[in-house]
Amino acid sequence: MERKRCNMSKLPSDITKLIDARQLEIDQTFKSNLKNQLFKENITMAKAKKQSKLNFGAPVWQNFFKKLNTASGLAVLSLLVVVGGASALISSNQTKQNSERQVEIPANLDGVMAISDIRAKALADVPGGTITGVELENEEGVLLYKVKFSDGSFRLYDAKTGQLVTNLNDGVERDETVPAGFVPGIDIATARSIAQNQRPGKTINKIELETENGVVVYSVRFTDDGRVDVNAKDGSVLRVRGADGARVGGSDDSGDDSGDDNSGSSSDDSDDDSSGRDDDSNDDNSGSGSDDSEDDNSGSDSSGSGGGSDD
Amino acid sequence: MYSGGYMQNDKLDEFYDVYADKVYKFFYIKCLNRSIAEDLTSETFISFMDRVAKNKIDDHKKYLYGIMRNTWVEFLKQRYKAQITDFESVENFEEYATQAVYDFEVTEDPVSRLMPYVKQLPEKQRMVVMMRVFQNMSVRDTADALEKDSNYVKTTYSRAIKKLRLILEKPYLDGKETV
Numbered sequence: 001m002e003r004k005r006c007n008m009s010k011l012p013s014d015i016t017k018l019i020d021a022r023q024l025e026i027d028q029t030f031k032s033n034l035k036n037q038l039f040k041e042n043i044t045m046a047k048a049k050k051q052s053k054l055n056f057g058a059p060v061w062q063n064f065f066k067k068l069n070t071a072s073g074l075a076v077l078s079l080l081v082v083v084g085g086a087s088a089l090i091s092s093n094q095t096k097q098n099s100e101r102q103v104e105i106p107a108n109l110d111g112v113m114a115i116s117d118i119r120a121k122a123l124a125d126v127p128g129g130t131i132t133g134v135e136l137e138n139e140e141g142v143l144l145y146k147v148k149f150s151d152g153s154f155r156l157y158d159a160k161t162g163q164l165v166t167n168l169n170d171g172v173e174r175d176e177t178v179p180a181g182f183v184p185g186i187d188i189a190t191a192r193s194i195a196q197n198q199r200p201g202k203t204i205n206k207i208e209l210e211t212e213n214g215v216v217v218y219s220v221r222f223t224d225d226g227r228v229d230v231n232a233k234d235g236s237v238l239r240v241r242g243a244d245g246a247r248v249g250g251s252d253d254s255g256d257d258s259g260d261d262n263s264g265s266s267s268d269d270s271d272d273d274s275s276g277r278d279d280d281s282n283d284d285n286s287g288s289g290s291d292d293s294e295d296d297n298s299g300s301d302s303s304g305s306g307g308g309s310d311d
Numbered sequence: 312m313y314s315g316g317y318m319q320n321d322k323l324d325e326f327y328d329v330y331a332d333k334v335y336k337f338f339y340i341k342c343l344n345r346s347i348a349e350d351l352t353s354e355t356f357i358s359f360m361d362r363v364a365k366n367k368i369d370d371h372k373k374y375l376y377g378i379m380r381n382t383w384v385e386f387l388k389q390r391y392k393a394q395i396t397d398f399e400s401v402e403n404f405e406e407y408a409t410q411a412v413y414d415f416e417v418t419e420d421p422v423s424r425l426m427p428y429v430k431q432l433p434e435k436q437r438m439v440v441m442m443r444v445f446q447n448m449s450v451r452d453t454a455d456a457l458e459k460d461s462n463y464v465k466t467t468y469s470r471a472i473k474k475l476r477l478i479l480e481k482p483y484l485d486g487k488e489t490v
Binding site: 011014 | 323324327328331336340343345353354356357358360420421424444447475
C-alpha cells in the first residue's frame with residue numbers, strides 16, 4: 001500500500017511553531033519514570049541499555065515503535081493501522097532485524113579461536129590467575145571473548161585474532177569456577193547449534209562457558225533474555241528458559257542473569273573519570289544551552305561557550 | 312541508597328527535578344529528536360547517580376554537565392564512527408557531526424512529532440486530521456472515506472485545529488492530558 005507523505009503545511013503555522021516549542025520540553029511522564037528508576041529501582045547503566053535497545057544506527061521509526069509497549073502507545077498503533085500505517089509496521093521489523101544482527105553470535109564461527117586457546121593465552125597474560133569463566137559476545141559486530149578471573153576482573157580478546165582488546169576491571173562477578181584444564185567435549189559452534197535448535201528463530205547474543213551447579217556448561221543467551229544451557233562435555237541440554245523467564249523443562253536452579261551487567265566495553269564508564277574536571281574539552285562550564293528561557297535556540301554547538309546556565 | 316557526596320537523597324531529588332529539564336533540552340537542541348534526547352538524558356542521569364554514590368563531588372551541577380557533554384560526544388562517535396576516521400579534535404568533530412545530524416535523518420518525522428497531540432482529539436476530529444495531514448488526502452477523498460460530505464470535513468477539521476491549539480498550550484504530557 002502506497003504510503004502518502006505527511007503534509008504539515010496544511011496546519012496553520014502557529015500550530016507548527018507551538019509543536020516545535022513543545023518539543024523542547026521534557027515529557028513529564030518520561031521525567032517521572034526516570035526518577036522512579038533512579039531513586040527507587042537503582043537502575044544500572046547496563047540494565048538501561050537493555051531496556052532502551054537504542055541502536056544509534058537505526059532509523060527513527062525504531063525508537064518510535066519502542067514506545068508501543070505502553071498502553072497509550074498501543075492506542076497509537078491502532079490508530080495508525082486504521083489509517084493505513086501497515087507499511088510502517090513492516091519497516092519497524094526490518095530495523096529490529098538490523099539491530100539484532102549487531103549482537104547476534106553467528107552460526108558460522110569459522111576463524112574463531114577455540115576456548116581452550118583463549119584460556120591459555122589469558123593465563124599466559126595473567127600468570128597465577130584463576131579463570132572463572134569465558135564468554136563469547138558480539139560487540140557492535142566484533143566477536144569478543146571475555147575471560148573472567150576469580151578476583152572479579154576480566155580481559156577482552158578479539159575472538160578471531162586473540163588480540164587483547166582491553167583489560168578493564170569493572171565490577172565483581174562471582175561465578176563458580178570452571179576447573180583449570182577442563183577440556184570441552186563439544187566445541188562452541190556445536191553448542192550454539194544445539195541451543196539454536198531449542199529456540200529456533202531467536203537471536204543468540206552471548207555464549208558463556210561456566211559452571212552451573214557443578215556442571216560445566218555452555219550457557220547460550222538470547223536477546224529476549226531466554227537461555228539454553230548445554231552440557232560442555234556431552235552436548236546434552238540441561239536448561240531451556242524462554243523469553244518470559246519461564247523454565248521449559250531441565251533442572252531447577254537459583255542462577256540468574258545478572259552476570260550480564262558487566263559487559264564493560266560500552267562507553268559508560270571507561271574513560272569518564274575526567275567528566276566534571278579539566279580534560280580535553282576546552283572549558284569546564286559545559287552545559288551551555290540549557291537555561292530557563294523558553295526560546296533558547298542559541299544552538300550552543302561549539303564546545304567553548306560556557307554561559308547561559310544558571311542555578 | 313545514595314549516600315556519597317555532600318548531597319543527601321532528598322536534595323538529589325530536587326536537583327533532579329530542576330536539571331532533568333535542562334539536560335533534556337540540551338540534547339533535544341543537539342539532535343532534534345525526542346526519543347534520542349530522552350535516551351541520552353536517561354544515560355546521563357544514570358551515570359551521574361552512579362558516580363554520586365561512589366565519589367565525593369563538590370559541584371554537582373558542573374559534574375552533571377560534564378557527564379552530559381561526554382554522553383553527547385560518545386553518542387556522536389557511536390553514530391558516526393563509520394563516517395569519521397579521526398576524532399582527534401573534539402571541537403571539529405562536533406561541528407562535523409552537528410552538520411551530519413541533518414544528513415542522517417536523526418530528526419523526527421512530522422507524524423511522530425504531531426501524534427501525541429492528535430491522540431488527544433475526539434475521534435472524529437482525529438480521523439479527519441490524520442487523513443488530511445498525515446495521509447495528505449484531499450477534502451473530497453477524506454469525505455468519501457468517512458462517508459460524509461465536504462462541509463463536514465471542513466467544519467470538523469477547523470474544530471480540530473482549535474482544539475489542537477488548546478492542547479498545545481498545556482505542558483507536554485505525552486498524550487495523557489485531556490482538554
